[in-house]
Amino acid sequence: MARLRVRSAPEASVPFTDAETGAVHAFNGEVYRDGAMTPGGGLDEARSACEPELVDGMYAAASSPSEHVLRLVRDPLGIKPLYVRETPVGVAVSSEVVPLLGAFGPASVRTEAFAQFLLTGRRVVDGGSFFEGIRPVAPGESMTLEAGEITASTRSVPRCSEPSAPAPGELRARFEEAVDRVLLSERPIGVALSGGLDSTILARVLARRGVRHMPTVSVCPEGTGDGVRSLGELGLNDGAVATWRHRWTSFGPSDLLDGLPSAVRAFGEPVAMTSVPMYAALAKLAGASGITVLLVGEGADELFAGYDRYVPLYAGTVGDPVDFYLSQERLKLVRELIGSDLAEAAADALRAAVGRSEAVAEQRHGRRPGSVDVVREFEYEHSLEPLLRRTDHLLMAEGIEGRTPFLHAGIPDLARRYPSSALVRGNLTKAVLREEFADLLPSHYRKMAKQPFRAPVHRWFSGTGLPRMDSALAGTTELLYHGLGVLPTGVRTLRDRLAQGDPLAFTMAFGLLCAAEWISWLEESPTAEEEASYAGR
Template identity: 30%
Template sequence: MCGIAGFYGPYTRPDLTAMAVALAHRGPDGEGFELRSGRQEPDIAGLAHRRLSIIDLAGGSQPMWSSDGRYCIVFNGEIYNYQALRQELAAEGARFATHSDTEVIVEGWRLRGPGILDALAGMFAFGIWDDLEKAWILARDRAGIKPLYYATPRPGALVFASEIKPLLPFLRSVAPNPEALCNYLLYSWIAGPQTIFEGVRHLPPGQWAVWRPADTELSHRPYWEPSSERSHLGFEEAAAELEARFDEAVKSHMVADVPVGITLSGGLDSSAVLSSMIKMTGPAALDAFTIGFGLADDETPFAEIMAGHAGIRHHTRTVPKERVGVDFARLVRSLEEPIGHPVLQTTLEMSAYAREKVKIVLIGEGSDELFLGYPQYRLLMAPFRYAPAAVVQNYFLAVTCLMPRPRELAAMLDPAVFQKPMLDAVSHRFDPYFRSGDLVEGAQRFEIENSLIANQLARIDKLTMAHGLEARVPFLDNQFVAFARSLPADYKLRQGSTKAILRKAMAKRLPDTILHRPKSGKKGTQALLPYLNGLVTNGPLSELISRDAITRRGWLDADRVLGYLEQGNSLAVRNHPIERRRRAKFAYGLAVIEQWARSYLD
């Protein structure tokens, strides 16, 4: 895992060095640079790399050239099948000088071109400089685990990086993208390819791009599309196959030349990952990490049950909840884009704690999207699913995002900044997922292609890498995802239970307390939400959503915003399971966006 950056244009070595400095937290183990002449003076191509050494500790330094000297790569991520690919490519004429997965990619590109991309099993984002054609090639993994941001700040120029901060000095000005800001205020995250920064975009997952100096924009195209193939296995057979495939996914994700740990919540997903890890290494070799905040609904007791059952080394830390207010500005700056997620502090603290002992952790993200595990998926079961699609969509998004309705937000927005056609477009951008074809399949695609990437994976990448910690996501293994998505919806939503087939697959491995622990919006990872709401409404973060702060920012009508939030004190809203949480989440979301603006705009 690393931080990568590159450019083309009339730039300099100090510009490249500054990009690497901005990524130093992602790669504390080393750095590397390469400069090449462009098509004409004064243009040059630059590649920068900050390394977190995981595989081939002695020989995997970057930037790295192909054996014929044509291609130079900077790569962030891990390729779990690199050893098998290395053998295939060697038979095709590849010449290897290291034992790194980086060299497998660049030699694979030399021999197969974009055909190598679909063969890569792992998480990745990379840039390859073609020194013959004087062109950039960019690519990103199909799940969107690793980010890749880019900008074209002037004609004939391109800059890209693992994070946004290295790109900002190249922009003419740092300004918010109104459409992205509107997206955030409706959903609490920003769906790509746009970002909150005007002029900065990210390469969509599962796509690659070629850029030449004559190009005005980066043209990208998919190298992979989800399969429409459906499994015909019976439920019992499918559960057994799922168990075997999951073990293979976890095994592949443990490839490393350094120890691998796990973040353990005591929920079904992280416990399933742990059970597979134990099959590979035995319990004595594993370190698991759990964070609590001393709250009644902390997940620490569940994690302790699972750790005791597994017999592993379990490390727990209780963090004073007051740290939330103290760390808030640093946390939001690390995110780079606003995300209104109540587990941000948990992720930040967990990353710092785990990094004290390991460089890599396996995590359980992706399971809820694959196996319909979130509470909103119950709306897709009878009798709710027989309601009109628009009604189901509205309720599904309400439970998923817990932000104001479009008409409520429209009344709060400054019309000079947010014009009605923009709000209409943003509020209807996800309609195709719910209005055509199978409703369950559409809702799942919405989660996998949008909120999983923008709300979950972005948070994990930024906050783990803020501490130089690599987080691996075995539930998003290519082959496992394909199999899980091929299973019928009624294998996942079954007899009132979510993730039914995953529970069946893990039935012999996990204690009943863990196996049947329900997903909750107020316990476990979201136990901080009531405390966060107090910090924002009456505590040290309340100034961020004050009348003066809202008015100075100029995006929203302060009277209408505060009136909307004040409704949370009414008896009707306090007793409403969605409306009460909408206002609490919106207040927190407003604090995040104001802190973001102070970090990047003021």
């Protein structure tokens, strides 16, 4: 076992052994506060994470108080990943999927999970994974293992939100406190800049605090205005910024497709997010810049309603939250690709997942939830958690710890107290963030539309890049059929829609190409050495 050292003593061995109790702790993450105290790095953090009632941090921890007992815990938002594989002969636990694939014999692929992946464009929504017997430990879940079996599992019960909206300035004070907390490190810290609202607020707060010699990094997709090529673009003219060092890298269509194999190997399963190869490029740039701890803006969009797709929801035009996620056009195309039975089963799994979010929302608010309430609950687990996993896996692959200031110092609970009208106003998303930090932002940020961190697949491949995508998809037809049951007639239909310039077809094609890379990787059967290298991360 190996651990990226950020605060623990260089000589501290892992796992950590408590000399007082004899308990052994494996710990991944950071604990910024335990009540009013900041625990020391290493063993003290592990102790706090295993009793997390008053803890603010990001963590996945395993504690063994005795020889045959193992207790697992994961932070309430799932910032740090944790997976468990349960079989008739034993239970295995890991921060990544890959080491679990060979534990107790090969893990079988779940075709129903692949169907959910195609339909939702997200990760599996039924609580499992792409493999039989492997599932993520849910955010906020605690689990006990005894004698090779899971004997207990509980999940933190959501608290009823306070009815009163936060006072003016309260959010800003909390965020400034969160920034102070995530700056706790003995290793070099840097900032990821996208040019969007969240990372710009973070940079401006750091600059106002007089933080000096801060390395910053950005990825700039070709043919778009996304990314940051110069700190001057953000209106950063504070004295401390003159000492900052900014680096950026361009990212184009070839980088996207060429990055699929490494993305699959990092995750151990297919991904539908076109941002994954981009994030891998960001991670490499951060590593080359000498950064060990990278501050990122993840979480703000889910907490404060940042995506443009939220506008009709908050306007009250979405009556059933299932309709917000279940695209009939996409369902039709998935039927063409894998048949009606699997497609309809995936739709049922999505409806059930939304139903579970509705139950949590009712428990949290103590009333029958509206569509906005249900979607906000669903987004935490099925939108935010996969993004956090992306951050963790790709940064840790480069020996970097990602930190998310928008998710600490009580900000998630604070965000739930805002009424819908404070989050989305007309077509303007994240309205409360723009207001709270208005004096720090260049004027155009107050009305600037959300720029998603993703590759513009349709723009890149609908013109001169179409032959490459079409050829790649055609070349995977047999592999997808034998490996995942994707119908050749469905692939032909998808290729026809690519030729017609259908944006949905390009999104689906990217997912299928990633799935084909995944099947190829599985057929290579990772060696024991490769699994050991993952287990050591």
